[in-house]
Amino acid sequence: MTRPSSAPEQHMPTPPATAPQASASASASASASASASASARPLLEVRDVRKIYHLPRGQTLKAVDGISLSVMPGEVLGLVGESGCGKSTLGRCLLRLTDVSSGQILFEGQEITHLNERTMRPLRQRMQMVFQDSYASLNPRRRIGDLIAEPLRVHPGPDGRKRSRASIMARLHELMDLVSLPATALDRYAHEFSGGQRQRINIARALALSPRLVVADEPVSALDVSVQAQIVNLFADLQDRLGLTYVFVAHDLAVVRQISTRVAVMYLGAVVELGETDAVLHHPAHPYSAALTAAVPRTVVGAVRAAPLGGDIPSPVARPAGCRFHTRCPFVQNRCRMEEPALHTVRPGHSVACHFPLSGG
Amino acid sequence: MTAEAPPPPRPGRQAVRGLARNRAAMTALAVLVLITLSCVLAPLYARDIAQTDPFTSNVAGSIMLDGHEVDIMQPNDNPLHLGLSPIGPTGHTAYLLGADSQGRDVAARMLYGGRNSLLISSCAAVLCLILAASAGIAAGFFGGLVDAVLSRLMDIMWAVPVYLFAISLSIVTVSQGLRLGPFVVEADSLLIPIVIIALVYVPYAARPVRGRVLALRQAEFVTAARCLGVPRWRIVLFDILPNVTTTLVVLGPLLMALSLLAESALSFLSIGVQAPAASWGTIIQDGEGLIYTRPMVAIAPGLAIVMVVLALNILGDGLRDALDVRDSSRRSS
Numbered sequence: 001m002t003r004p005s006s007a008p009e010q011h012m013p014t015p016p017a018t019a020p021q022a023s024a025s026a027s028a029s030a031s032a033s034a035s036a037s038a039s040a041r042p043l044l045e046v047r048d049v050r051k052i053y054h055l056p057r058g059q060t061l062k063a064v065d066g067i068s069l070s071v072m073p074g075e076v077l078g079l080v081g082e083s084g085c086g087k088s089t090l091g092r093c094l095l096r097l098t099d100v101s102s103g104q105i106l107f108e109g110q111e112i113t114h115l116n117e118r119t120m121r122p123l124r125q126r127m128q129m130v131f132q133d134s135y136a137s138l139n140p141r142r143r144i145g146d147l148i149a150e151p152l153r154v155h156p157g158p159d160g161r162k163r164s165r166a167s168i169m170a171r172l173h174e175l176m177d178l179v180s181l182p183a184t185a186l187d188r189y190a191h192e193f194s195g196g197q198r199q200r201i202n203i204a205r206a207l208a209l210s211p212r213l214v215v216a217d218e219p220v221s222a223l224d225v226s227v228q229a230q231i232v233n234l235f236a237d238l239q240d241r242l243g244l245t246y247v248f249v250a251h252d253l254a255v256v257r258q259i260s261t262r263v264a265v266m267y268l269g270a271v272v273e274l275g276e277t278d279a280v281l282h283h284p285a286h287p288y289s290a291a292l293t294a295a296v297p298r299t300v301v302g303a304v305r306a307a308p309l310g311g312d313i314p315s316p317v318a319r320p321a322g323c324r325f326h327t328r329c330p331f332v333q334n335r336c337r338m339e340e341p342a343l344h345t346v347r348p349g350h351s352v353a354c355h356f357p358l359s360g361g
Numbered sequence: 362m363t364a365e366a367p368p369p370p371r372p373g374r375q376a377v378r379g380l381a382r383n384r385a386a387m388t389a390l391a392v393l394v395l396i397t398l399s400c401v402l403a404p405l406y407a408r409d410i411a412q413t414d415p416f417t418s419n420v421a422g423s424i425m426l427d428g429h430e431v432d433i434m435q436p437n438d439n440p441l442h443l444g445l446s447p448i449g450p451t452g453h454t455a456y457l458l459g460a461d462s463q464g465r466d467v468a469a470r471m472l473y474g475g476r477n478s479l480l481i482s483s484c485a486a487v488l489c490l491i492l493a494a495s496a497g498i499a500a501g502f503f504g505g506l507v508d509a510v511l512s513r514l515m516d517i518m519w520a521v522p523v524y525l526f527a528i529s530l531s532i533v534t535v536s537q538g539l540r541l542g543p544f545v546v547e548a549d550s551l552l553i554p555i556v557i558i559a560l561v562y563v564p565y566a567a568r569p570v571r572g573r574v575l576a577l578r579q580a581e582f583v584t585a586a587r588c589l590g591v592p593r594w595r596i597v598l599f600d601i602l603p604n605v606t607t608t609l610v611v612l613g614p615l616l617m618a619l620s621l622l623a624e625s626a627l628s629f630l631s632i633g634v635q636a637p638a639a640s641w642g643t644i645i646q647d648g649e650g651l652i653y654t655r656p657m658v659a660i661a662p663g664l665a666i667v668m669v670v671l672a673l674n675i676l677g678d679g680l681r682d683a684l685d686v687r688d689s690s691r692r693s694s
Contacts, residue, residue, distance in 0.1 A: 095588055117593070124590030136581035141603040150599070151589040205589070 041109050042070035043213055043245050044094065044127075049103030051089050061317050063089040065269035066103070068343075073212070076239065076246040078260030078277065080253055080292065082313050086269040087249045088132070091217045094247060095129050096120055107213070125155050128206035132218040134198035138190035144201055145186030148172055151208045175204040179234065196227035203234065207242070215247045220255055232258050253292050257281055262349075265289045268316055268324045271343060275350030285346050285357035287329050323355065331356060376607075379683035386679025389672035396669060400479055403472035410454050411469045416637045419464035424448075424455050433464040437654065446654045458661050461647040467658050474639035475665060481554050481633075481640070482621035488559035489616050490609050493566030498601055500567070501574025502593075512571070515564035523561050527623055530557045531632035549635035558623045565619070566612050573608050577601055607684040614677035618670040625666055641666050 051064040063086045071077045079087045092098040094105060096112060105113045107127060112120065131137035138147055149168050157163040163171075176183050179200040190198060199219060206214055216235065220228040236259050238244060250256045256263055256277070263280045265273040265288060273286040284290040291309040311328050314320055320327050326336040335355050343353040380386055399406070407415055423432045433456075434445040447460035457468040500511040518526065534553045539546040546552050577583060577600070586596045627633030628642025636643065641662035648659025 092584075097584055097588055117587075121590040121592075124588065129585070129588045131581050131585060133581050137585045139582040139586075139600050139604070142599065146599075150586065150591055150595075154589065154591050154595065202585075205585075209589075 042106075043073045043108060044069075044071040044247070045104075045106040045109075046070070046090075046094065047104040047106070049090070049093060049105060050101045051086070051093055051098060052101040055317065059317050062269050062319065063316065064093060064100070065319075067266075067269075067271055069264060069271065069274070071213070071245060071247060073245055074243060075261045076248055076259050078256035078263040079247060079249045079266060080251065080256050080263060081266035083251055084313055084316065085266045086316070087251075087266050088217050090266070091129070091215045091247060091249045094215055095124075095127055097129070121155075125151075125209040126211050127213040127215070128209070128211040130199070130202050130206050130214060130216045130219045132222055134195055134202055134219075134222065135190060137202055138198060140190055142189075143186065144188055144190065144193075145172055147190075148175060148186070148201065148205045148208055151205065155209055171208065175208060178207065178238065179204045194227075195223050196231060199223065199231050200234065203231075203238070207238065210242070211244070213245045213247070215249070217249045218251065219248075221251060228255065229258075235259055253281065253295070265292065268313065268319055270324060270353065272325065272354070273350075273352045274343065275347070275352075279347070279350050283358075285350065285352040286325075286354045287331055287358060288325050289352075290358055323353075325354075376680075376683045380679055383679040383682065385675050386683075389675035389679070392668060392672045393676065396475065396665070396672075397479055400472050400475035403469065403476055406472055407466070407469040411457065411466050412455060413466040413469055415465050415469035415473055415639070417465070419460070422464060424451075426451055426453060426455075433460050447651065447658075449655055450657050458657050459655055461644070461655075461658050462651060463647075467644065467648075467661060470639045470644055471641070471661055471665065474634075474641045474644050474662060477551065477634050477638060477640040478621060478624055478628075478642070478666075479669070481551055481558070481624045482617050484555045485558035485562075485620040485624070486613055486617035488555060489562045489566055489620070490613060492559060492563045493612075494570055494602075494605065494609055496563060497567040497570025498574050498597060498605065501571040502578055502597060502601060504578070508571075511567075515567055518561070519564040523565075524623065524626055527557050527561045527627060528630065528632060530560070531627050531630075535632045535635070549638070551634065551638075554624055554627055554633045557627075558620045561623070562616055562619055566609075566616055569608055569612065570605055573605050574601055577604050580604075611677060611681045611684060614673040614680065618673035618677070621666060621670055621673070625662075 046067055046069040049064055049067050050062065053061040053063060055061055065086070067090060069077070079090065081087050089098060093100045096105070096115065100113060103113070104111055107123060110123075112123060115123070138144075149172060152163050152168045152171055157167065172186055173183050176185060181197060181200050181204070185193070185197070185201070190201070193201065202219075219235070220231045223231060232255055235246065235248070239246060239259075246259070248256060248259055253263075260277045262275065263273075263277050264271045265280065265284075265286060267288050273280055273284065273289045275285075280289055281293055284293055288309075309328050314324075314327055321340075322338050323329070323332075323336040323341050326332045329336065333356065339355070341353045341355045343351050345351045346357050407413060413419070420434050423430050425431075431448065433448050435448060437444050437446050447462055447464055448456055449459045451457065451459065456466050458471065459467050461467055461470070496511050496515070500508040531554070534546075534557070535548055538548040538550075539553060539556075583596060583600055586600050591600075624633055624640060625642035625645065628640045629646045631643075631646065634640040634643055644662040645659050648655070648657075648662070651658050
């Protein structure tokens with residue numbers, strides 16, 4: 001344990017205290033990983049992906065700065081971080097809506113990084129996205145029925161032929177049922193619905209083709225808190241029923257906590273901590289994760305929380321040298337200013353990019 | 362959501378309702394309908410009311426006015442009584458607005474001319490909108506090289522004064538017609554002014570369309586469509602086009618007004634509608650020589666042009682308000 005003396009003792013939960021928690025989450029994930037090991041390979045794999053924007057005057061913005069991840073079938077990977085940390089860009093890169101600058105993206109073991117629009121099209125049936133802005137993501141001039149039917153009209157049916165009008169209609173009703181909207185909604189326009197209902201429409205559209213992977217890009221952050229819970233529950237429910245795999249992007253740990261099996265915490269374009277949801281939430285190893293969890297209402301009485309972070313996220317154009325978090329880290333050391341920490345494992349299934357992780361392992 | 366709510370309000374219907382409440386726009390519309398209707402009925406007017414043939418010279422003719430036989434061409438009332446002037450406005454059904462220098466009924470020619478003027482300007486506006494929508498959508502949606510080529514081409518077209526451009530094109534085509542492979546367009550065809558006018562105003566209309574498409578391309582519902590694997594042509598057809606229709610609808614009347622002015626200008630310069638056919642522009646030209654003695658020959662078609670252009674502009678403004686489109690920038694030529 002190389003915790004500097006300035007660090008408060010409370011930030012280091014002792015290993016024995018974490019044991020029951022850890023074993024509980026381990027057993028929970030054991031079933032998940034057992035089913036995952038049947039298909040062995042990850043559904044989605046991201047290898048050292050970078051997305052660099054070239055700005056005027058020779059500046060570069062590293063929106064995604066060397067991220068490696070894998071998502072197993074049936075799991076929910078929560079992607080959290082402040083706005084501007086690159087999590088939405090990563091989400092778009094995963095579905096090839098944005099081209100990556102370097103790195104590889106593998107879906108079902110197939111590299112999709114350089115597929116073009118045409119070769120990507122068949123794969124899109126199995127990977128879908130739910131967008132943050134439920135209104136902007138629905139064409140205001142088309143009826144909901146047409147919007148949801150669009151993927152069904154574009155992609156061939158299971159028999160490899162164009163779907164019939166009747167089968168599309170039947171599927172539309174099925175989908176409306178699935179997201180608990182009345183079938184009459186199909187004849188209406190997006191502006192006639194509330195934010196939560198529109199997000200249900202978006203979900204129905206994303207699920208129209210029965211995808212395996214759904215990337216949800218902050219699907220609830222624009223909604224009222226009461227509606228947020230409904231939509232998150234809908235996501236969870238659909239996952240149970242349809243065996244979906246999610247990459248769930250959020251800036252709010254409280255939302256992620258409800259649904260994720262694992263959490264990746266992002267800061268300035270990189271993953272700083274990755275682990276089981278419980279482990280990251282209750283025993284964060286990165287000071288940034290600790291600060292994020294401090295913002296979440298606790299269920300455990302008397303749990304100690306880190307001080308909320310001060311200051312703003314630095315501009316990704318002028319990323320700090322050394323550890324990208326050192327400008328805001330309460331435990332910053334000289335080494336942090338010089339040397340960039342790599343993501344390394346502190347516990348099985350839990351890795352962190354910090355020279356001085358909070359719970360030394 | 363209220364499941365029992367009556368018919369789903371289509372986005373277009375609200376706009377129609379908004380327009381119907383706009384008194385100025387509805388008046389303008391009524392004026393336009395009235396003028397169009399009377400022009401359409403021109404043959405009836407010529408045959409049954411004025412009882413003349415507005416396309417043949419009638420210099421030697423005479424008409425009965427209040428029981429007197431009056432010559433169409435009358436001695437000038439200048440001190441020396443040199444030369445002849447056509448009859449002025451009679452206040453009767455025959456030669457209501459007088460005759461032109463060839464003794465033809467100006468009122469009847471006005472209606473026939475209006476047919477051509479309105480036909481050319483509306484066809485030119487529609488053709489221009491189609492071309493501009495294609496160019497603007499292609500440039501805005503595909504971007505890159507397509508955008509660069511199309512936008513520079515339109516910049517070049519726009520750099521030449523519109524009338525100068527139209528005049529140059531007209532002079533070439535009026536003298537020898539237009540031959541594009543198997544398609545031969547006669548020099549006196551109305552198609553020539555239609556195509557020319559539509560062409561010169563393409564940049565005017567394509568710019569706002571391109572701007573709108575640039576914004577739409579970034580819209581999340583377009584990203585969503587891409588994510589669903591929707592082919593580009595479907596995105597253009599179902600996601601982009603319906604969202605630029607408001608821009609096009611607002612541009613329509615304004616373009617028609619501009620086209621009408623351009624048509625009149627070309628016809629006035631004898632490079633638009635060719636004799637013996639008439640348009641408001643050619644009638645003004647007929648009236649030019651009579652401006653001191655029979656000003657009505659030039660004033661009447663001029664007034665018609667002013668009224669139609671004004672009505673079209675008011676209607677365009679009304680449409681803009683009803684559809685709440687802010688992005689179609691207006692440029693006067």
